[in-house]
Amino acid sequence: MKTNTCSIYVVEDDPLYGSLVEHYLSLNPDFQVKRFNSATELLKCLHEKPDVITLDYSLPDSTGDKLLQQIKEQSPETNVIMISGQDEIQVAIDLLQKGAHDYIVKNEETEGRLRISLQRLKKDIARKRELESLKTEVARKYDFKFKSMIGTSPAIKRVFDLLEKASATNITVSITGETGTGKEVAAKSIHFNSPRKNKPFVAVNIAAIPRDLIESELFGHEKGSFTGAVSRRIGKFEEAHKGTLFLDEIGELDINLQAKLLRVLQEKEITRIGSNEIVKIDVRILVATHKNLLAEVKKGTFREDLYYRLLGLPILLPPLRERGNDILLIAKSFIDAFCQENGLTEKQLSVEAKKQLLQHPFPGNIRQLKSLVELACVLSNTDAILPEHLEDVQMPTRVEELNPLGVSLSLKQHTCRIIQHCLDNNEYDVMKVAQILEIGKSTIYRMINNGELVLYKHPSKIA
Numbered sequence: 001m002k003t004n005t006c007s008i009y010v011v012e013d014d015p016l017y018g019s020l021v022e023h024y025l026s027l028n029p030d031f032q033v034k035r036f037n038s039a040t041e042l043l044k045c046l047h048e049k050p051d052v053i054t055l056d057y058s059l060p061d062s063t064g065d066k067l068l069q070q071i072k073e074q075s076p077e078t079n080v081i082m083i084s085g086q087d088e089i090q091v092a093i094d095l096l097q098k099g100a101h102d103y104i105v106k107n108e109e110t111e112g113r114l115r116i117s118l119q120r121l122k123k124d125i126a127r128k129r130e131l132e133s134l135k136t137e138v139a140r141k142y143d144f145k146f147k148s149m150i151g152t153s154p155a156i157k158r159v160f161d162l163l164e165k166a167s168a169t170n171i172t173v174s175i176t177g178e179t180g181t182g183k184e185v186a187a188k189s190i191h192f193n194s195p196r197k198n199k200p201f202v203a204v205n206i207a208a209i210p211r212d213l214i215e216s217e218l219f220g221h222e223k224g225s226f227t228g229a230v231s232r233r234i235g236k237f238e239e240a241h242k243g244t245l246f247l248d249e250i251g252e253l254d255i256n257l258q259a260k261l262l263r264v265l266q267e268k269e270i271t272r273i274g275s276n277e278i279v280k281i282d283v284r285i286l287v288a289t290h291k292n293l294l295a296e297v298k299k300g301t302f303r304e305d306l307y308y309r310l311l312g313l314p315i316l317l318p319p320l321r322e323r324g325n326d327i328l329l330i331a332k333s334f335i336d337a338f339c340q341e342n343g344l345t346e347k348q349l350s351v352e353a354k355k356q357l358l359q360h361p362f363p364g365n366i367r368q369l370k371s372l373v374e375l376a377c378v379l380s381n382t383d384a385i386l387p388e389h390l391e392d393v394q395m396p397t398r399v400e401e402l403n404p405l406g407v408s409l410s411l412k413q414h415t416c417r418i419i420q421h422c423l424d425n426n427e428y429d430v431m432k433v434a435q436i437l438e439i440g441k442s443t444i445y446r447m448i449n450n451g452e453l454v455l456y457k458h459p460s461k462i463a
Ligand SMILES: Nc1ncnc2c1ncn2[C@@H]1O[C@H](COP(=O)(O)OP(=O)(O)OP(=O)(O)O)[C@@H](O)[C@H]1O
Pocket: 148, 149, 150, 151, 177, 178, 179, 180, 181, 182, 183, 184, 185, 186, 290, 330, 366, 367, 370
């Protein structure tokens, strides 16, 4: 159905009034109107799930009250507008509480009120349809069965197998792998191929949120529960109710909050900060980290009980250098997408360029491959990508070299270059860089997430 059309069923036993409403509504080309003289007639067609039903309160074979309940049970998405000869306020309140969208009294203003009510509904319905189609589009994008995660190597096929198993059940999944190996894409694939796919997928990057705000971000807060809590806010757990919560960089969670998270996972209920109300939650948990959590447990920075609670089905994403020819398949898809998006002619990797890519260690994995081939598309003036286009950009070693062309940069660009330089020269140790530059590590992680900084962790440096 088009986003702006709207099916409306008119239920009215008074033939004259019924045909008046039907005629009036049919004047709008976006409305597809059908008329019914009784509750029995309507119930036969309720499986068609119309967008709107205008319902006469007193019908010969049912009451508006009873019929409203039946509609809400059988077609909960249908909006019901009650039209009644009664102007008793309590009747209207009761029906609205039972799920009617509007209550309109039959008088000389009925036509105008009905028009306003339907106009509002039409916008809501169009918005809902748009949202549904966006959801379907996202779901299709992350459907690993249809190769949105590219790869045919034995290493990635093993991962696809596990992703499929993970999608079929509710088990907690812990995804590990070097930076840029596709942990977030894997998490989305699990969700969008699971029975929860029509419910929310909520991702939280623990490292990107300042330590003081994490608790409120996860569990929500009541107005006034701490300085800055100007209004009530639900947390990510409640937001993800019935869906999936993806806790990225779980290894960065503060040890004190680890205890609270464990309790929430065991008891399946949360309390917002500053509230005593217990809220039941039904959330599927996926976690990811590039850290070796067992090593963190041994160091005493990650709780052992939480580690075992989160381990569930472990999925290790292999580094790109272990995926053989997948490197070329993925590179080609990035090249095609980049050329198409930027109006460039189609480009092919030369035999030598392919050899070079296959030998590259790719410490930044797929994210690094993407920037490398996108830069090559820009550097190549022909339809061929040659080895010279795939040279790694040399990292400057002196701060003056950060701006070799002397072009004027904004303060933000300078900031990015300085932090990136410091990361490159300190083994990508975010904590250390945060201390050296006296900035928060969450700032650095936020910039990494925004793509302003790159965290190329050399394999030998990964714990
Ligand atoms: N198999 C794949 N095929 C094609 N593209 C992929 C594949 N896996 C990941 N990507 C792409 O690689 C990039 C990095 O993926 P993603 O953000 O999921 O990695 P990550 O492991 O979560 O990174 P980080 O550790 O930095 O959080 C994204 O652009 C993603 O779309």
